[in-house]
Amino acid sequence: MAPYAGLDGFDPLGADTSTADTTALSQVFEESKKRDVQNILKSYTGTFDLFSELLQNSLDAVQARSRLSEPGYKPRIWVHVDIPDRMVRVTDNGIGMDEEQFKYCLRPSVSFKKQADLRGHKGVGATFLAYGFSFLRLQSKRPDKALAVVLRQGRQWAEDASGTIPRPKLEAIDFAVAEIAADRSGTSVEVIIGQSPSERPRDLSWLGARTAEQWFDVLRIKTPLGGIYLSSAKFMPSVTVSVRSSDRELSEKTTDRAEYYYPHEIPNLKVKSLGDLSKAADKIPGDSQTKLLKLDAEFKRLHCIYDIWGKDEILHDDSYFYSALSDEQKELIERHNVIIYAAFLHSAKLWSEFNDDVLGLRKGQRIIHGGLQIASDYMAQGELFVIPLTSAIGYQNNSHVIVHFTDGNPDLGRKVFQPELTKLAETLAVRSVNAFRRFLQYVRPDTGSQSITPDREIHEWKRAQEEFRDRHPLTLSVAGSPLALVSKPRQEQDAIALFHELIGSKVLRGFRFFGTSQSDRYDSVFFMNYTEVDNVLYDAKANRLGVNRSFGLPYTMEPKILEYKYEFDSLVADFEKEAKFAKHVDFVVCWSAADQFKERFYLQPLLIGDEGSSRQIFGATHQVFSVGAQEHPAFELLILEDLIDWLQDPAGEEARQKTRYRDS
Numbered sequence: 001m002a003p004y005a006g007l008d009g010f011d012p013l014g015a016d017t018s019t020a021d022t023t024a025l026s027q028v029f030e031e032s033k034k035r036d037v038q039n040i041l042k043s044y045t046g047t048f049d050l051f052s053e054l055l056q057n058s059l060d061a062v063q064a065r066s067r068l069s070e071p072g073y074k075p076r077i078w079v080h081v082d083i084p085d086r087m088v089r090v091t092d093n094g095i096g097m098d099e100e101q102f103k104y105c106l107r108p109s110v111s112f113k114k115q116a117d118l119r120g121h122k123g124v125g126a127t128f129l130a131y132g133f134s135f136l137r138l139q140s141k142r143p144d145k146a147l148a149v150v151l152r153q154g155r156q157w158a159e160d161a162s163g164t165i166p167r168p169k170l171e172a173i174d175f176a177v178a179e180i181a182a183d184r185s186g187t188s189v190e191v192i193i194g195q196s197p198s199e200r201p202r203d204l205s206w207l208g209a210r211t212a213e214q215w216f217d218v219l220r221i222k223t224p225l226g227g228i229y230l231s232s233a234k235f236m237p238s239v240t241v242s243v244r245s246s247d248r249e250l251s252e253k254t255t256d257r258a259e260y261y262y263p264h265e266i267p268n269l270k271v272k273s274l275g276d277l278s279k280a281a282d283k284i285p286g287d288s289q290t291k292l293l294k295l296d297a298e299f300k301r302l303h304c305i306y307d308i309w310g311k312d313e314i315l316h317d318d319s320y321f322y323s324a325l326s327d328e329q330k331e332l333i334e335r336h337n338v339i340i341y342a343a344f345l346h347s348a349k350l351w352s353e354f355n356d357d358v359l360g361l362r363k364g365q366r367i368i369h370g371g372l373q374i375a376s377d378y379m380a381q382g383e384l385f386v387i388p389l390t391s392a393i394g395y396q397n398n399s400h401v402i403v404h405f406t407d408g409n410p411d412l413g414r415k416v417f418q419p420e421l422t423k424l425a426e427t428l429a430v431r432s433v434n435a436f437r438r439f440l441q442y443v444r445p446d447t448g449s450q451s452i453t454p455d456r457e458i459h460e461w462k463r464a465q466e467e468f469r470d471r472h473p474l475t476l477s478v479a480g481s482p483l484a485l486v487s488k489p490r491q492e493q494d495a496i497a498l499f500h501e502l503i504g505s506k507v508l509r510g511f512r513f514f515g516t517s518q519s520d521r522y523d524s525v526f527f528m529n530y531t532e533v534d535n536v537l538y539d540a541k542a543n544r545l546g547v548n549r550s551f552g553l554p555y556t557m558e559p560k561i562l563e564y565k566y567e568f569d570s571l572v573a574d575f576e577k578e579a580k581f582a583k584h585v586d587f588v589v590c591w592s593a594a595d596q597f598k599e600r601f602y603l604q605p606l607l608i609g610d611e612g613s614s615r616q617i618f619g620a621t622h623q624v625f626s627v628g629a630q631e632h633p634a635f636e637l638l639i640l641e642d643l644i645d646w647l648q649d650p651a652g653e654e655a656r657q658k659t660r661y662r663d664s
Contacts, residue, residue, distance in 0.1 A: 001146045001175040006099065008172035012106035012130065012151070013037070036108045037131045037158050040124045044132060046383065047201050048222040053125035054090040054189055055079070056224045056379065061094025061187055062237045068095075075237035078179045079225075081215055082244045083204040089137075089190040091177055092237075096185030097140040102147045106130040131158045134195035139177050140187040146175040155196040208362030210245040212253040217261060217359055221368050224379035226260035228404055231310055231339040232378070234259065260380065261368065263343040263400045264306040266354050270444075272299055274307035277439055292441050301444040303350070305436055306343035314338060314428070320435040321428060329424045336405040336421070342432035345370075347446040348397035370397040372429040374417055376408030381417070387429045390518045392437065399436065401429040419577040474498075476644055478505040488591075489640070492566040495591040498640055499564075507647070508545075508619040509534045514559065521580060524562040526587070528617060530555040538613045544650075545612065545619045560586035568593035568637065572600055582626070585635045587617050592641045602627055603637065605657045607646050619643065622661070 013033050046052075055077070062075035078091040097105065105126045130136050131154035139148040149170040157165045180186035194202050209215050219241070220226035227235065240254040264271045280299050284291045292300070314321045314333055325333070332338070345351070351369040355361050371384030380402070387396040403425040408417060417425075465487070472488040483505070489495045502508045514525040530536045530547065531554045538546035561584055565571045568590045574580040593603070604623040606612040614623070621642045623633035646653040 001148075003172035003174055004145070004147050006172075007103070007147060007149050007170050010103055010149075010170045011167060012103065012170065013167060033108075034158065037127060040108055040127050041132050041155075041158060043124075044128050045200075047206070049128065049200070050088060050133070050191060050193070051090075051219060051225075052223045052379075053129055054088065054191070055219070057125060057189070058090050058092035058094060058187070059224055059227075059235075059237070061092050061096070063094075063235055065093070065095040065185065066235075066237075076179075077225075077237050077239050079215075079219065079239065079241045080244075081204055081242070083210075083246050084244065084248060085192070086194045086204055087190060087192050088204070089188060091179045091186065091188035093180050093183045093186040096142040096187055097147070098142060099145065099147065102138070102140055102149075106151070129189065129191060130154045133191050133193060133199055135192035137173075137188075137190035139175055139189075140185075141175065141177075141180065141183075142185045148173045148175040155199060159196065159198065205246055206362075207365055207367070208360075210243070210249075210251075212241045212243045212251040214360055215243050216241045216253050216255070218361070218367055220258065220261045222380070225258050226380070227258060227378045228260045228341075228375045228380060228402060229378060230308055230341055230402075230404055231337060231406075235378075260402075262306070262341065263345060263368070264304050266304070266350070267358060269303040269345075269350075270301065271304045271306065272302055272442075274305050274435065274439065277302075277305060277442060281439075281442075288441060295442070300442055302442055303346050303444065304343055305439060305443065306341070307435075309340045309342075309432075311337050311339060314340065321431045324427055324431050325424075328420070329427065332420060332424055336408060338406075338424070338428070339404045340428055340432060341402040341404070342429070342436070343400045344395070344433070344436040344443070345398050345400075346443045348394075349446075351397075368400070370399050371401075372425060373400070373402045374408070374422065374425050375402050375404040376417075377406065381408070385422070385426065385429075387433060388426050389430060389433060395433050395437065399429075399433045401432050403428050419579060423579060474644070476647060478502075478507055481505070489566065492564055495566055495589060495640055496564050498591075499589045499638070502619070502640075502643075510536050510547075510618045522561050522584065523564045525559050526562050527559050528555075528557040530557075530618075536618055538615060540610050540613075544607065545615075547615045547618050548613060562586070563588045565590040567591070568639065569596040572597045575600070582634050587620070587635060588624070588637045590637070590639055593637075593639055598627075600627055601625065601634070603661050604633070605642075605661045607642065607650075608654050608657055621646075 058077045062077060066073060066075050076093045078089075080087075080089045080091075082088075108124060108127045130151050134153055134155045136151040136154060137148075138151070139146075141147070150173055151168050151170055153165065153168050157167050177186070177188040180188070193199050193204070207214075207218060209218055216225075216239070225239065229235070236256055236258050238254065238256050239258045240252065242250065242252040244250050277299055280295060281291045284294045286294075309319070309321070311333055313319055315325075315330060316322060348370055351366050352363075354368065355366050356363055359367060361367060369384065370387070372387050373380050373384050375381060387399060387401060389396045405417075405421060408421060468490065469487040472490075474483060474485055474488050476483050483498070483501055485494065485498050485501060487494075489498055499508070503511050510528045510530045512527050512529050514527075516524040530551055535543060536546055537543065537549045537551065537553070563571055563580070563585050565588065568588065571580065571585075571588060571590070573596075575582050597603070602625045604611065604625060605621065606615050606623060607621055615636070617636045617638075619638055620636035621639045622637040624635050624637050625632075626634050642653065642657065645656075
């Protein structure tokens with residue numbers, strides 16, 4: 001079909017002629033448009049974002065058309081990957097676009113998708129495709145019109161800081177899409193990659209995938225092509241994947257089954273669901289060893305255990321999850337119809353074997369592995385999170401957990417969910433793994449060179465500890481006795497150990513603890529018990545770590561909240577995410593403080609001059625004030641690194657702190 005003249009020279013980001021601004025403000029508006037595009041591009045950091053956006057749009061288009069109940073309509077999607085020519089094209093016989101949609105779909109935050117249960121409706125994906133790459137061919141048809149354009153140098157314009165590259169405009173071309181030539185509607189989007197250094201991916205050979213079969217499996221795992229239909233009817237159009245390899249051989253695969261590649265589907269695994277395994281074991285009376293002996297062979301020496309929990313199962317008061325959930329989290333589960341899939345493999349080595357032997361990809365890719373995959377609206381979103389286990393931490397590598405939210409609404413770039421949803425997903429993932437741990441006796445042992453590898457790992461770990469001690473010794477002695485911790489802390493647990501050792505050696509005085517927690521929002525509840533015997537009052541010469549002399553001794557404080565961190569800035573990040581709240585915290589113990597806190601807090605050092613005379617908690621090195629609110633401190637802070645340096649060299653550390661904190 002001949003080019004449609006109404007599109008030639010059209011600027012997708014330009015102002016409407018009826019509202020075009022001819023004043024000086026026009027330049028401001030132009031710069032604002034570029035910033036909007038740049039912000040969108042920065043939000044896309046994944047290698048598979050290109051494929052995800054193309055496939056998401058096609059899936060939505062064919063699903064929208066399928067709802068029109070056209071007689072004989074069969075939804076179809078074609079994916080073509082041309083490795084030597086660095087081209088990706090996705091075509092669908094979906095609903096197509098009219099002229100208005102075609103013109104404006106590339107604008108930021110413009111979406112023509114009305115149905116809330118479709119996959120994409122933020123209006124940034126098409127902008128990413130147009131201005132995140134250097135060549136875009138967009139073609140679409142409806143019964144009344146066929147439209148086709150090319151957009152060139154979108155990425156170069158977006159990255160141009162000199163203003164020398166003009167904003168690209170559409171070039172009308174002939175409509176020519178063989179797959180939908182005989183169909184009434186559809187869309188084809190073609191992108192050529194690698195013409196700008198910042199494009200991702202730079203080439204299509206990075207995976208080592210050479211055939212259509214390989215690419216289909218990869219796209220099932222990493223893109224919306226692998227639909228996650230755990231609690232809804234499955235929508236599976238016919239999908240044809242064709243690939244031209246580096247040696248220019250063409251392969252093709254057509255299937256009506258485009259669903260996520262769940263780990264329990266890996267070939268040649270002996271698999272049982274957790275529910276079936278639990279029911280079989282419950283039928284046998286006796287202890288766990290008796291059950292193991294009498295259970296049928298099909299339930300023993302398993303490679304994989306998996307299960308699926310729906311909203312009602314999660315919220316049942318005797319579920320694996322219920323006791324770990326707050327009221328707010330229970331309400332989120334109801335609102336987003338949360339559903340969990342989890343699989344536990346007997347060995348984390350199976351991920352590499354799956355990559356190398358089943359998928360046949362380049363070694364080291366591990367296209368799927370242990371971790372938490374957050375999903376929303378039928379598709380995986382973003383990369384895997386580490387499952388935050390606090391015990392048996394190695395099991396996080398054996399476990400693959402998907403937590404699916406209906407209408408989860410991740411932010412731009414398909415990867416960042418609201419903090420409360422991420423926290424909920426982490427809680428559910430931990431509980432899923434703990435559920436599997438109760439049945440590990442039915443899983444085959446992780447065989448291999450276990451008699452050698454763990455010994456070598458332990459030896460190397462010990463050597464690494466010794467080398468770190470040699471480079472970063474902790475040499476403080478108290479009353480002639482050296483501290484038990486011989487290396488400077490390098491994680492939060494080390495800081496906690498050092499803090500309590502200083503209490504035991506009476507460098508720090510008056511602390512009493514109700515207890516600590518690894519699972520509650522805050523780490524510890526404590527109080528201060530000040531007595532004359534403990535010598536806790538501030539004295540400029542004899543007791544620089546003491547507290548305000550206005551305390552009438554003996555004095556017992558009300559319960560207070562203590563937070564442990566290795567780095568103070570990580571607590572500030574928790575405040576920013578509203579995982580914790582500064583108004584709840586009374587005292588913080590950390591090893592060090594960098595600089596990011598300065599945007600929110602000002603640190604008043606208490607080891608300088610007589611500043612410590614206002615101290616409330618014995619040994620605190622700083623009072624922390626919110627920026628702009630200097631009347632009362634938000635809480636007190638003990639930076640252990642500063643305290644240790646001050647104990648070893650008071651004058652030198654005081655001079656350093658005058659520069660470090662007062663002049664910053």
